[in-house]
Amino acid sequence: MALRRAVLDHVRVPVQTLALTGSKQRWSVLGSLRFMSSHDDHLTKEEVIDRVLSVVKCFPKVDPSQVTPDVHFQKDLGLDSLDNVEIVMALEEEFKLEIPDKEAVRIDACNLAIEYIYNHPMAS
């Protein structure tokens, strides 16, 4: 009963279902620019490095000047394991990937993130 109460205290179900407003489509004109390119649309290593670093630099608790491709999220940037989860989730969104839990826990440094994303066939 106490558990049920605790759950109910935290959840609000709206009486009316409101139309979702925030679900904006990500598809841009890029798709049409890639006409007839089937082989060269994989990301280059440089591009992956640049984008990974910029995601990490944009993380609120990170000092951008400390971010290098070899930096370890927790040891070098002073983040905790919850921040680490947030960074990996931000990388998922940036590269439109879904990283399974088993892989996500291993990604604790920029170079591991870069390797993983570079080798991922669906990264874009």
Add this chain to the structure above:
Amino acid sequence: MGASRGPRLSGLQKQVLSLYRGFLRAARCKSAEDRRQIESIVSAEFRQNSNQVDRKNFVYIEYLLRRGKKQLEQLQSPNTESLSQTKQS
């Protein structure tokens, strides 16, 4: 792939991080405004517990995990719009 230099995580820690990930994933399915709100509530709750709960208090951490999983299930329902914060007495 270089060897990981991070601290090894216990099973319980992995479950907590996995739950956190689950909440952040569920929040992505909500509207932009609700998502921000959910993320800030969830992040504050996890962070508060990580500071205040004794890391050896396994029974309590397991209780929090069970409670969190229930809340996540509710949040994943398309009818659930957002979370609200209430103080537990």
